[in-house]
Amino acid sequence: MNAPKRPQRPPRWADYLLEWFCAPNLLEEVQGDLQERFERDIRQRGITSANRNYVLSVLGFLRSFARQRQPNAYRSPESLRQTDQTVPFLLSPVMLRNHFKIAWRNLINNKAYSAINIFGLAVGLATCLLITLYVFDELSYDKHHENANRLYRVATATKEENWAATAAPTAWGLKNDFPEVEQVTRILKMPNMEKMLLKYDHNHEQKHFFETNGYYVDSTFFELFTYKFKYGNPKNAINQPNTLVLSESLANKLFGDENPIGKVINLGLPFGDFNYTVNGVFRKSHKSHIDAHFFLSMRNGDVGSWVDQQRNWATNNIFYAYVKLRAGANAQSFERKLPDFLNRHGAADLRALGVSKSLFLQPVTDIYLKSSLDNEIAPGGSMTYLYVFGSIAAFLLLIACINFMNLSTARSEKRAKEVGIRKAMGAFKTSLIGQFLGESLLMSILALCFALAFMQLILPVFNDLTRKDLSVFQNPAFLGWIVAITLLTGLLAGFYPAFYLSSFKPIAVLKGRLITTISATALRKGLVVFQFTVSIVLILGAIVIWQQLSFVQNQNLGFTKTQQLVIPLQSSQATGNYITLKNELLKNPQVVSAASGSTYPGLEASDDLLFYAEGKSVHEAVDINFATVENDYLETLGFKLLYGRAFSKNFTADSTSIILNEVAVNQLGYDAKTAVGKSIYFDWQNGRHPMQIVGVVRNFNYQSLHQAIKPYGLTTTIGDKHRYFIANVHPKEYTKLLATIEKSWKKVNPDTPFSYSFLDQDFQRNYEKEQRTSSIVLYFTLIAIVIACLGLFGLVAFSAEQRTKEIGIRKVLGASVVSIVALLSKDFLQLILVAILIATPIAWYGMTQWLHDFAYKVDIEWWVFALAGLLALGTALLTVSFQSIKAALMNPVTSLRSD
Numbered sequence: 001m002n003a004p005k006r007p008q009r010p011p012r013w014a015d016y017l018l019e020w021f022c023a024p025n026l027l028e029e030v031q032g033d034l035q036e037r038f039e040r041d042i043r044q045r046g047i048t049s050a051n052r053n054y055v056l057s058v059l060g061f062l063r064s065f066a067r068q069r070q071p072n073a074y075r076s077p078e079s080l081r082q083t084d085q086t087v088p089f090l091l092s093p094v095m096l097r098n099h100f101k102i103a104w105r106n107l108i109n110n111k112a113y114s115a116i117n118i119f120g121l122a123v124g125l126a127t128c129l130l131i132t133l134y135v136f137d138e139l140s141y142d143k144h145h146e147n148a149n150r151l152y153r154v155a156t157a158t159k160e161e162n163w164a165a166t167a168a169p170t171a172w173g174l175k176n177d178f179p180e181v182e183q184v185t186r187i188l189k190m191p192n193m194e195k196m197l198l199k200y201d202h203n204h205e206q207k208h209f210f211e212t213n214g215y216y217v218d219s220t221f222f223e224l225f226t227y228k229f230k231y232g233n234p235k236n237a238i239n240q241p242n243t244l245v246l247s248e249s250l251a252n253k254l255f256g257d258e259n260p261i262g263k264v265i266n267l268g269l270p271f272g273d274f275n276y277t278v279n280g281v282f283r284k285s286h287k288s289h290i291d292a293h294f295f296l297s298m299r300n301g302d303v304g305s306w307v308d309q310q311r312n313w314a315t316n317n318i319f320y321a322y323v324k325l326r327a328g329a330n331a332q333s334f335e336r337k338l339p340d341f342l343n344r345h346g347a348a349d350l351r352a353l354g355v356s357k358s359l360f361l362q363p364v365t366d367i368y369l370k371s372s373l374d375n376e377i378a379p380g381g382s383m384t385y386l387y388v389f390g391s392i393a394a395f396l397l398l399i400a401c402i403n404f405m406n407l408s409t410a411r412s413e414k415r416a417k418e419v420g421i422r423k424a425m426g427a428f429k430t431s432l433i434g435q436f437l438g439e440s441l442l443m444s445i446l447a448l449c450f451a452l453a454f455m456q457l458i459l460p461v462f463n464d465l466t467r468k469d470l471s472v473f474q475n476p477a478f479l480g481w482i483v484a485i486t487l488l489t490g491l492l493a494g495f496y497p498a499f500y501l502s503s504f505k506p507i508a509v510l511k512g513r514l515i516t517t518i519s520a521t522a523l524r525k526g527l528v529v530f531q532f533t534v535s536i537v538l539i540l541g542a543i544v545i546w547q548q549l550s551f552v553q554n555q556n557l558g559f560t561k562t563q564q565l566v567i568p569l570q571s572s573q574a575t576g577n578y579i580t581l582k583n584e585l586l587k588n589p590q591v592v593s594a595a596s597g598s599t600y601p602g603l604e605a606s607d608d609l610l611f612y613a614e615g616k617s618v619h620e621a622v623d624i625n626f627a628t629v630e631n632d633y634l635e636t637l638g639f640k641l642l643y644g645r646a647f648s649k650n651f652t653a654d655s656t657s658i659i660l661n662e663v664a665v666n667q668l669g670y671d672a673k674t675a676v677g678k679s680i681y682f683d684w685q686n687g688r689h690p691m692q693i694v695g696v697v698r699n700f701n702y703q704s705l706h707q708a709i710k711p712y713g714l715t716t717t718i719g720d721k722h723r724y725f726i727a728n729v730h731p732k733e734y735t736k737l738l739a740t741i742e743k744s745w746k747k748v749n750p751d752t753p754f755s756y757s758f759l760d761q762d763f764q765r766n767y768e769k770e771q772r773t774s775s776i777v778l779y780f781t782l783i784a785i786v787i788a789c790l791g792l793f794g795l796v797a798f799s800a801e802q803r804t805k806e807i808g809i810r811k812v813l814g815a816s817v818v819s820i821v822a823l824l825s826k827d828f829l830q831l832i833l834v835a836i837l838i839a840t841p842i843a844w845y846g847m848t849q850w851l852h853d854f855a856y857k858v859d860i861e862w863w864v865f866a867l868a869g870l871l872a873l874g875t876a877l878l879t880v881s882f883q884s885i886k887a888a889l890m891n892p893v894t895s896l897r898s899d
Contacts, residue, residue, distance in 0.1 A: 008047055010038045010054040018058050034058070102435060107442065114443070116794045117404050120787050121447035124400030125489060126454040127783055130462055131393035132481055133470050137287065138381050141368035144286035145226040147324065150182075151364035152331060154321040154338075155373055158357045160623060163317055164373040166359065168310030171218075171321035173345055178337065180329035183223050187290065187320040188216035188298065188307065189377060191606035192599055192723050197268030197571045197752060200254050207254055208753050210570060213293040213378070216303060221295065224324045225288070231261050232280030238297040241304065245280035245295045267302070268571040268752070270723065274302045289368040291378045313346025314353040318606065320377055322364070335361045353683065354610055354618030375604065385773060392780050395534045397485075399784060401493035402527040403791030404440060408497035440494025441487070448486045465775050467768075496523075525831055528795070531788040532835035532872060533842070538781035539868040540843035541850075545774040547858045548851065552767055555856065558700025559601060560638030560728070564759035565741070566600060567725040571752045575722045581748045585727060590737050594727040595632035598719045601702040602763035605712075607719055611680045611691070613668040618683050622667045624660070624711040625702070628719035634659070634697070636728045644676035644695030647716055651694075655717045659695040664711035672696045691715070701856075704766030708855040726759070785872075789879040792828060796880050817889065824884040825877065832876045836869040843868070 015031075022030055034057055041050035107114045145151060154170055156163040171184040195210040222234035229237070230248055237245045244265065251260050260278045267274045276296060298307055310316055325331060338359040350356060362371060369383040455472055463470055473479065569575045578596060585591050598607065607628075610621035627633075631647040631654075642662070647654050658680070660668075665675045670693075679690045699709045731737035738756070745754045807820055844860060851857040 008039075008042055008050075010035070011051055014055050014058045102439075104442070106439060107446075112797070113407055113794065116790055117407060117443055118447050118450065120400040120403045120790050121444060121489060121493065122450035122454060123783060123787055124397040125444075125447055125451035125486065126458070127780065128393040128397040128485060129451060129472075129482060130455060130459070131389050132485070133472070133475075133478060134462075134466060134468070135386055135390055136475055136478055136481075137468060137470060138369060138386055141287045141289055141381070142365050144288075145224075145364065147327075148365050149363075150325045150327065150329070151224055152323050152325065152361040153364060153367060154323060154359055155362055156317055156357050157360055158355065162373045164371065164376045165318050165320050167313050167315065167317050167346070168307065168319045169313055169345070170359070171319070171323070174321075174323055174341065177341055177344075178334065180326050180334055181323050182326045183220055183324045185218045185220040185224050185322050186298065187221070187322070187377065188303070188318065189320070190216070190303065191318060192603070192720075193269070193570065194603075195568060195570050195755070198254070199266040199268060199273075199751075200263070201266075202263075208751065209253075210568075210753060210755055211250065211293055213291055214296060215290070215292055215294075215377075216296045216298045216300070216307075218298050224322055225290070226286075227282040228285050230281045230283055231259050234280065234282075237280035238295060240277075240279065241297060241299040242274065242276050242301055243279040243297045244276040245282060246278060247293050248281055248283050250293050251278075251281045267296070268573075269302055270570060270572060270575045270720065272302065272572050274300065276300070287368075289364075289371075289378060289380060312349050313342070314349040314355055314357075318375070323361075331361055331363075352618075352686070354612075354621050375606065379769070382769065385769075388773075389776065392538070392777075396780065396784055396787065397489060398492075399531045399534060399787045399791070401489060402531055403787065403794065404443070404493035405496050406524050406527055406791055407794045408436075408440075408494075436497060437491065437494045440497070441490035444486050444490030444493065447489070448482070465779075466772060524795075528792065528828070528831045529835045529838065531784075531791060532832050532876065533839045535781070535784045535788050536835055536839035536868055536872045537843045537846070538777060538784050539871055540839065540864065541847060542774070542778045542781045543864050543868060544843075544847040544851070544858070544860060545770065545777060547864070548854065549767060549770060549774055551858045552705045552854075552856070553764065555701075555705060557601065557763075558640065558698055561601070561760040561763055563729055563731075564637065565727045565729050565756055566759050566762065567727075567741075567745070567754075567756050569596065569722050569725055570755075571749070573749050574752050575720075577748045578722045578725065581725065581745065584744045584748060585741060588737070588740060590729055590731045592728045592730055593632055593636045594725065595630040595636040596722045596725050597627050597629040597633050598721055598723045599627045600724055600726055600759060600762075601637070601700065602704075602759065602766065605702060605710075609682045609684075609718075611664075611668065611682050611713075613670060614679055614681075616669070621682075622664065622711055624664050624713050626658075626713040626715055626718065627702075628721040629714050629716065630721055631716070633714065633726075634695075636726055638728075639700060640698040642696050642698055643672060644693070646695060647714075654694070656691050657694040657716070658691045659697060659714040660693055661697050661709070661712045662699045663709050664713055665693075665696055667711055704763075705856040706766070706854055785875055789875060792876060792879050793882070796824065796828060796884065817885065821881060821884040825880045828880050829873065829877060832873050836865075836872060839868075840865050 018031060018034070019027060034054060037057070038050050038054045041053050045053075142148060142151075153164070154166055154174065156166045168186070171186045174181050175184045195212050196214045198207075198209060198211050200207045217238060219239045222237055227234060230251075232245065237243070244267075246254070246260065254260065254265070255263065260281060263278045265276050265278060267276050298304065310319075325334060338361075342357070342359055367380065369381045369386065371380055452472065459470065459472065569578060574581075582594050582596075586594055599605070605625040608623055608625045610618060611624050612618055612621040629647070631649055634641060634646045641659075644659070646659070647657065651657070660675070662672050665672045668675075668680060670678055675693050675696055678693050680693065681688055681690050683689070697714075700712075701709060702712055703710075727741075729737060741756075742754045745752075810820060810823075844865075847860060851860075
């Protein structure tokens with residue numbers, strides 16, 4: 001069938017000119033007369049002559065229009081009676097009540113349209129508010145400290161890497177040298193001591209358990225950092241030796257509801273048991289990058305004497321140094337003095353060790369989100385991820401608003417007569433705009449009610465996903481954001497429809513000559529493309545993140561990570577009875593082999609030395625991380641020995657032997673094939689110490705795949721090799737084996753709780769941030785698709801409704817169901833194809849940037865984009881087809897009888 005001809009319209013610029021110059025009270029009459037004359041000229045003289053006459057008529061009337069135009073050519077009767085009224089007529093209670101009634105009536109009379117809009121807005125609002133709540137929480141870290149803008153951490157930079165910690169003398173050296181430093185403090189996190197054994201015995205009641213996140217701190221700690229105390233006084237909480245401060249949750253775990261001040265806790269460490277007196281309990285009411293469960297005084301009987309001996313400015317960079325600058329001190333000027341300060345005090349130590357380093361400042365308020373240094377005190381957040389999540393939230397809300405815009409403009413013909421009649425009755429355009437904005441605000445408020453209900457339902461899942469404990473009303477400022485986002489949503493969703501609907505010409509509308517402009521249709525199509533572009537970008541992101549996580553989980557790391565049971569030896573009893581425990585467990589045939597070490601792959605490497613090869617000096621040294629291990633360590637963990645031999649009790653000289661990976665051998669300047677038997681050296685305490693290479697192992701990832709493989713070595717004597725017990729097990733049933741091992745443990749170590757983990761799970765914790773991101777992006781992707789398809793569903797339903805008679809005629813003339821479905825679907829599917837083309841380069845760029853954080857990563861191949869496109873296309877086709885088939889199956893007799 002031939003499509004009906006579109007009605008001819010006068011030049012648009014002439015209409016704009018007319019609207020600009022003509023007084024509001026004369027515009028409709030003059031424009032209507034010119035429109036009638038234009039149509040008569042078309043019939044009698046043709047379109048060219050009609051356009052010319054229309055333009056000349058407009059130009060000829062400009063002078064009279066300008067003379068008659070007045071700012072307020074028409075005033076309402078109410079304004080004539082009350083010329084000094086303070087409340088604008090459009091905002092008067094009468095008009096607002098009228099707008100509300102009309103909005104509510106339209107909402108009730110169009111239930112399907114309203115349901116689609118309200119549900120979409122509710123889901124978008126709930127998602128946006130959840131992410132806003134998450135962002136608020138992430139941005140709150142360390143903002144609560146008094147004078148937080150004057151607190152800085154002093155970090156270390158070297159040629160190879162940057163460290164969050166520094167040498168022991170640094171903090172107090174700064175205090176002594178610079179008057180602009182008001183106070184300093186240090187935090188010590190002992191390497192390879194993730195857990196400490198706390199023991200409290202009282203009235204035959206024993207509480208023995210391992211606790212994480214315990215830190216040694218100077219007595220000045222609470223002068224810099226603000227904590228609210230439930231018991232005790234922060235000013236003197238850790239002034240005395242062997243005192244500690246507990247978090248409220250830990251105090252309840254140990255002592256219940258009683259005041260624990262003065263009570264004694266026994267601290268079990270690998271090198272002994274030590275008594276500490278409780279001198280304070282703090283509430284964790286605010287977030288900090290120092291996620292402490294308890295603080296121990298640096299002056300103590302366990303590590304205190306060792307700390308006092310740390311006078312070297314080049315070694316043992318494991319102290320986190322913080323400074324509080326005086327009011328008015330300039331941080332940049334102070335930072336510029338640090339090179340001279342380090343050179344003045346540490347030049348000799350650095351030169352002796354053959355290293356160079358520098359110091360720099362980090363604002364404490366920036367550490368959690370913006371610091372990416374090695375050896376961080378605790379895992380931090382990511383400002384990049386906040387931007388990503390915030391953008392996703394905004395886009396999801398925008399997609400929901402687009403649904404409202406599209407459906408409102410698509411239904412414009414149903415509101416056209418209403419607009420025409422209101423304008424004919426004297427309604428101003430501003431009044432109509434207010435009415436339509438009121439409708440969108442009403443829907444936004446109703447959507448908020450549903451959104452808050454959705455939030456309460458999904459908040460537990462969201463908290464589990466993000467490892468947080470968020471609640472909707474925990475932050476009073478968040479309530480203001482709820483109101484602001486709701487109002488913004490209503491205004492954003494209703495802004496374009498309000499101006500579009502209120503712009504209809506009453507004469508054209510009432511004569512039935514409403515023309516849907518090309519610009520309105522193009523904008524609607526563009527918004528659909530935008531919706532699905534966002535959805536496809538999220539689909540591609542979710543696929544690539546899943547690919548990368550699957551890659552890192554299944555990558556060959558150079559050792560056997562599965563079926564490796566790890567038991568920490570974090571008490572003196574456990575380390576002292578290690579041999580007995582090992583012999584006891586090896587009697588079990590399901591324990592294939594066992595060994596101990598100072599660390600194991602997956603933990604942060606903290607022990608390192610500068611080694612140099614034969615014929616070289618310390619100035620050509622290579623920084624090599626190392627682990628101190630037992631003889632069976634290589635066999636138990638399945639390292640691939642390329643050349644040489646493993647450690648053995650049959651070789652007494654192994655006390656000065658070392659096994660290196662390929663990277664270490666190459667950087668030392670040796671060939672892996674001939675390196676066995678060669679010597680390497682390290683300088684310590686003014687002495688040169690040789691070690692002989694007895695083996696070379698294949699490169700292995702002892703850290704996450706975020707980092708490239710670095711030089712690594714294994715020794716038997718430099719450190720404490722009895723920190724972790726590792727057993728390679730092949731059980732028939734894990735539960736029974738673990739019960740057997742626990743029974744053996746309690747037999748050997750009755751005063752130490754049994755604790756274990758599996759190496760593959762420990763290694764996987766390096767990717768927790770990416771796993772959370774993957775889950776969040778997946779959920780957001782599903783939400784984006786649901787909202788976009790909901791809008792598409794509404795548009796298709798309305799399109800089918802508008803073309804009911806056309807479909808009936810086509811069916812009478814013999815059109816098949818398939819052809820009618822294709823007719824209704826093709827335009828929408830073309831828009832999805834355009835969205836795929838736009839989303840592909842955007843997603844490729846974004847995911848390429850994300851993969852830069854990994855040293856080992858997947859390639860983004862073509863099939864990923866094809867899969868994402870097919871998923872989007874299939875989902876859209878399913879949505880469109882449902883309504884299209886329903887319309888195609890309708891009885892044509894019914895269709896032709898309607899209206």
